[in-house]
Amino acid sequence: MAVLVKVGGLRMAGGTRDRMIDATVDALRRNGVAGMSFTDVLRQSGAARGAIYHHFPGGKAQLIAEAAERFGAEVRGHLAALPGGDPEAVVEAFVELVRPVVAASATGSGCTVAAVSVGSGDDDALRQAAGTAFGSWTDGLAARLVMAGAEPEEASGLAALLIAVLEGAQVLCRAAGDTEPFERAARTLRAVVRSR
Amino acid sequence: MAVLVKVGGLRMAGGTRDRMIDATVDALRRNGVAGMSFTDVLRQSGAARGAIYHHFPGGKAQLIAEAAERFGAEVRGHLAALPGGDPEAVVEAFVELVRPVVAASATGSGCTVAAVSVGSGDDDALRQAAGTAFGSWTDGLAARLVMAGAEPEEASGLAALLIAVLEGAQVLCRAAGDTEPFERAARTLRAVVRSR
DNA sequence: GTCTATACAAAGATAGAC
DNA sequence: GTCTATCTTTGTATAGAC
Numbered sequence: 001m002a003v004l005v006k007v008g009g010l011r012m013a014g015g016t017r018d019r020m021i022d023a024t025v026d027a028l029r030r031n032g033v034a035g036m037s038f039t040d041v042l043r044q045s046g047a048a049r050g051a052i053y054h055h056f057p058g059g060k061a062q063l064i065a066e067a068a069e070r071f072g073a074e075v076r077g078h079l080a081a082l083p084g085g086d087p088e089a090v091v092e093a094f095v096e097l098v099r100p101v102v103a104a105s106a107t108g109s110g111c112t113v114a115a116v117s118v119g120s121g122d123d124d125a126l127r128q129a130a131g132t133a134f135g136s137w138t139d140g141l142a143a144r145l146v147m148a149g150a151e152p153e154e155a156s157g158l159a160a161l162l163i164a165v166l167e168g169a170q171v172l173c174r175a176a177g178d179t180e181p182f183e184r185a186a187r188t189l190r191a192v193v194r195s196r
Numbered sequence: 197m198a199v200l201v202k203v204g205g206l207r208m209a210g211g212t213r214d215r216m217i218d219a220t221v222d223a224l225r226r227n228g229v230a231g232m233s234f235t236d237v238l239r240q241s242g243a244a245r246g247a248i249y250h251h252f253p254g255g256k257a258q259l260i261a262e263a264a265e266r267f268g269a270e271v272r273g274h275l276a277a278l279p280g281g282d283p284e285a286v287v288e289a290f291v292e293l294v295r296p297v298v299a300a301s302a303t304g305s306g307c308t309v310a311a312v313s314v315g316s317g318d319d320d321a322l323r324q325a326a327g328t329a330f331g332s333w334t335d336g337l338a339a340r341l342v343m344a345g346a347e348p349e350e351a352s353g354l355a356a357l358l359i360a361v362l363e364g365a366q367v368l369c370r371a372a373g374d375t376e377p378f379e380r381a382a383r384t385l386r387a388v389v390r391s392r
Numbered sequence: 393g394t395c396t397a398t399a400c401a402a403a404g405a406t407a408g409a410c
Numbered sequence: 411g412t413c414t415a416t417c418t419t420t421g422t423a424t425a426g427a428c
Binding site: 034035110113115117118121128130131135158160161171172174184189191192 | 227230231306310312314316326329331354359361364368370371373377378381384
Binding site: 016047048049050051054055 | 393394395396397
């Protein structure tokens with residue numbers, strides 16, 4: 001096995017290590033940090049038990065940190081690619097981007113980084129991994145808003161508000177079992193941005 | 197021991213059962229559902245191991261559900277007591293109420309109900325317990341806004357937005373280790389409500 | 393690098409004496 | 411109602427053959 005393709009020194013998707021991280025991303029968003037077990041990850045990735053400490057000498061903490069990084073980078077990419085010629089349009093596009101994410105959360109598959117934040121316990125490295133991801137989202141979204149013509153300070157505050165709503169809505173919608181809390185909040189959010 | 201005072205058929209605070217629920221509220225907000233152990237609860241409440249299934253035949257799930265209910269009721273009380281003669285003032289008071297909560301979250305002690313929502317896994321009873329608590333917060337806050345003169349539909353949307361920001365800010369601030377994400381979002385929130 | 397087997401600790405859950 | 415003791419399962423972590 002082990003189809004390890006190396007391109008420019010970067011290991012491409014498809015390897016065991018890679019599948020393990022993907023499986024961890026999924027297990028985290030579904031069961032949280034303490035609720036995720038190696039058993040789940042091994043079953044979903046097809047890896048053997050011994051593969052864990054071979055690929056991740058730091059054990060569970062390292063695996064989780066890398067999963068948070070991967071998920072964080074992926075979302076950041078989506079945020080940077082947000083369409084919209086003015087701040088209002090970017091907010092509109094943000095709402096559309098978030099809708100399916102929140103829907104997934106309503107059926108049990110929430111935000112991996114939020115799971116790491118809430119479940120980090122007293123592990124500072126984990127907490128910081130989550131903080132870095134969230135920070136990159138807020139900064140990326142703020143930069144996107146500036147690019148669309150917003151004032152830097154206004155963009156920073158608006159981005160922080162939007163990311164907070166994104167995370168809060170996922171928590172609420174998972175508990176509610178539907179996306180209604182998000183739709184209500186989003187309606188107000190748009191009305192509010194439009195009236196500026 | 198067992199200073200069980202009964203008043204009108206209701207067991208008052210001070211009993212073993214009661215202390216166990218309090219300890220569970222605390223353990224949940226700190227470590228999440230799967231991260232909370234009976235060992236923690238027993239140590240903090242001073243109860244014996246056998247007391248668990250004596251007081252909570254439903255085991256861990258029942259204990260967690262009751263903790264979510266208690267925390268939910270307590271917060272709902274705070275929201276109902278929010279001062280303010282008009283919607284803008286209520287929002288202002290909300291921000292002040294939330295500030296210390298978010299600060300606690302930044303040091304590791306987040307929202308008990310959020311922990312239950314995120315950590316509920318596939319247990320529908322737990323998910324629903326969290327949903328009920330969140331629903332009561334949103335409804336209570338909306339009612340308070342209506343009382344302060346807001347239109348019912350406007351109040352419903354604004355309340356959903358505020359609760360989402362409350363929960364999202366806790367997740368972000370815990371990861372950041374400080375309250376900056378909340379302060380940024382709150383600044384924008386107030387500016388936005390004021391401009392109506 | 394991949395796999396099997398296993399050590400060791402901690403979890404939830406019960407039984408039964410007091 | 412309270413407590414001690416224990417069963418069973420599950421989880422993390424490691425050792426070592428291939």
